[in-house]
Amino acid sequence: MVDHEAETAARTAVVDAPVTARLSPTDSVLARVRSGLPEFTGALRRVAEQVLADPGAAARATIVELAERSGTSPATVTRFCRALGFEGYADLRLGIAAETGRARSAGWTVDIGREIQPGDPLERVLGQIMAADTRAMHDTAALLDLAEVERAAHAVAGASRVNIFGASGSALVGEELQFSLHRIGVPAWAWTDVHNGLASAALMRAGDVALGISHSGQTRETIEMLAEAGSHGATTVALTSFPRSPLAELAEIVLVTATQATTFRPDALSARHPQLVVLDLLYIAVAQRTHDRAHAAFRSTARAVDGHKAGKEVRSA
Incomplete structure (x- = not known):
């Protein structure tokens, strides 16, 4: 041959x-x-x-x-x-x-790679999902460059503005990070509409941070928004499964995830949990570096919503 x-x-x-x-x-x-x-x-x-x-x-x-x-x-x-x-x-x-x-x-190898059949019992389906996700988490931990996470955390901790860009499933993951950062007093916004995202990116400057999330690293809208932010001096970060993708090539800091696809959950869908793990790590690292501010913000935000829990009345000022 x-x-x-x-x-x-x-x-x-x-x-x-x-x-x-x-x-x-x-x-x-x-x-x-x-x-x-x-x-x-x-x-x-x-x-x-x-x-x-x-x-x-x-x-x-x-x-x-x-x-x-x-x-x-x-x-x-x-x-x-x-x-x-x-x-x-x-x-x-x-x-x-x-x-x-x-x-x-x-x-971790239980049923990995096996197609889920319509008649499979949920016990087997659960086992396959758990095995695939555990494998993906393990591979992500192996691929992840902690020095890059440190750089990203340092940049976010000192940023006056953090913009998070993503589309579809990546947008949902980005909103999770925005919520977490917001709770500890980090000014963060998650953008999914390319027009709004580009407008916000155009107002960024040195000292700001732009994070683009894309499993494939080839989502055009996310690439455009991150490029716009970078052109105005913002520190650019990419979260992707492909370290040589266009999004990764564009970014100054690259955080790499791994995936393990299963039936009905191709790579783009199975990427969510590994992405969330990396972004949770980034969030905790930011909180560590802004401990006093983060602790005070967390207490204030928790107190603000405490009265809306079942069985509690709003306390008067």
């Missing part, structure tokens, strides 16, 4: 380089493969898809066997390993074996 990828070294160099740009060899192997999948083309992509389709089999296969199963060559498998930050195939196999072993021990 002809390995066309091997015939285009220049193209391979372009594909190989981005995958390890923001990731280190200590990260989750499978999370790195999933994150880099959109950047792989041709034979390299076939190797990646084969590894993701059956990680256990990949960990047991020889380099020749993996090449045959993916319709490529051993040379391509070797380049695939190097693109992920490994010196050779032996290191990749060990990484996958260790990761799948940990996942089995923790029960």
Whole structure:
């Protein structure tokens, strides 16, 4: 079988380089493969898809066997390993074996990748969702650069204005962060309409923070709003599952999430929980850095709504 990828070294160099740009060899192997999948083309992509389709089999296969199963060559498998930050195939196999072993021990592999059937009992569906979400959380923790979270938290803590941009499901996640920041006295706004978002972005300046949320990193409206904010001096932050996406390339700070799709929950929908985990971490980090102000604001906002709880009367001033 002809390995066309091997015939285009220049193209391979372009594909190989981005995958390890923001990731280190200590990260989750499978999370790195999933994150880099959109950047792989041709034979390299076939190797990646084969590894993701059956990680256990990949960990047991020889380099020749993996090449045959993916319709490529051993040379391509070797380049695939190097693109992920490994010196050779032996290191990749060990990484996958260790990761799948940990996942089995923790029960994360139950039904992952299996299609949910119309007749499946809810107990099995719940198990599959829990396994997929647990896996996604684990992979997100492995991918996330805490130094980037620190930078983002420092910027938000000192910002005079925080704009959060997103569309569809990402907009809902953005509103959660806006609510949390608002409760601790951080002036934050969540924008979903591109016209309103662009208008607000045009008023931003140095010292402000703009956060764009997009699983794919390719949502045009979110990219436009973040670019507008950045052009006026705002610090730009991206939350995405693809560290080499247009949104990530645009941002100064990139926070990476991982996903694990299930039936009826493709990647864009399954990204919500990992996104919320990262934004919760960011919120807590901001609260830590503004402790006195955050504590006072939280007490004031809690007291303001306390009288609306069932069984309580509003106290007079």
